[in-house]
Amino acid sequence: MSKRLKFFFSHLTISACIALLIVGLVFFIWYQTPLAQAVGVTHLFFMMLAIDVVVGPVLGFIVYKEGKKTLKFDLSVIILIQIIALCYGVYSIEKGRPAWITYNVDRFELVRKNEIIEDHISLAKKQYQRVSLLGPQFVAVEFAKDMKTRNDDIFAEALGGISISQKPERYVPLEQVKIQIQKRMQGLSILYQYNVKEDVEKVIKKYPQAQSWVPLTASAVDMVVLLDKDAQVVKIVDLRPWK
Numbered sequence: 001m002s003k004r005l006k007f008f009f010s011h012l013t014i015s016a017c018i019a020l021l022i023v024g025l026v027f028f029i030w031y032q033t034p035l036a037q038a039v040g041v042t043h044l045f046f047m048m049l050a051i052d053v054v055v056g057p058v059l060g061f062i063v064y065k066e067g068k069k070t071l072k073f074d075l076s077v078i079i080l081i082q083i084i085a086l087c088y089g090v091y092s093i094e095k096g097r098p099a100w101i102t103y104n105v106d107r108f109e110l111v112r113k114n115e116i117i118e119d120h121i122s123l124a125k126k127q128y129q130r131v132s133l134l135g136p137q138f139v140a141v142e143f144a145k146d147m148k149t150r151n152d153d154i155f156a157e158a159l160g161g162i163s164i165s166q167k168p169e170r171y172v173p174l175e176q177v178k179i180q181i182q183k184r185m186q187g188l189s190i191l192y193q194y195n196v197k198e199d200v201e202k203v204i205k206k207y208p209q210a211q212s213w214v215p216l217t218a219s220a221v222d223m224v225v226l227l228d229k230d231a232q233v234v235k236i237v238d239l240r241p242w243k
Contacts, residue, residue, distance in 0.1 A: 040220030215241035
């Protein structure tokens with residue numbers, strides 16, 4: 001095998017191994033199933049990864065010529081560009097990852113890291129001032145006690161699309177709204193109205209402890225949060241909460 005082919009396959013193998021590590025990070029920690037689908041990142045991520053993994057080795061194969069004076073420089077530039085492109089892609093994916101899953105009124109809302117409003121982050125409880133490195137955390141939002149702030153919240157959401165779920169200073173533990181969740185949670189039988197029967201039965205069989213559910217709203221696909229008899233979260237599942 002020529003040195004050119006050896007370099008190509010070595011470069012491709014290393015790129016593929018790095019890509020596999022990133023896939024593990026993205027889909028097993030940052031975008032745990034089925035959240036990647038909920039925010040619509042899967043196709044974009046794999047397209048970015050495929051381009052980066054393939055283009056680098058192919059360009060290296062094209063410019064590789066034994067005895068070329070600038071060979072080391074050319075290959076170094078290609079690898080550097082590949083690393084920069086990969087780092088930027090991973091950075092963008094990380095910024096858009098699910099950060100909080102907040103219970104608001106009658107549903108959970110998925111809040112991505114780049115959607116968090118940090119204007120008053122110092123007022124948030126310490127545990128809500130930083131996003132977890134191990135995937136999104138469940139919290140609830142607390143409604144303002146004074147009418148002026150409540151009205152401001154309503155106008156901000158109606159006119160600017162800003163939900164109080166994006167404001168960590170309004171976060172409280174999920175247990176604090178347990179009674180509210182119990183009043184709003186729905187029976188599993190309702191899911192048959194919005195999903196294929198076999199899909200619902202498969203989920204119920206997989207999570208027998210699930211007794212009810214509430215909707216989860218997300219940027220791409222709305223899903224379902226299963227709850228047990230004590231209104232504790234069981235699992236987010238890929239079922240539709242409405243038509």
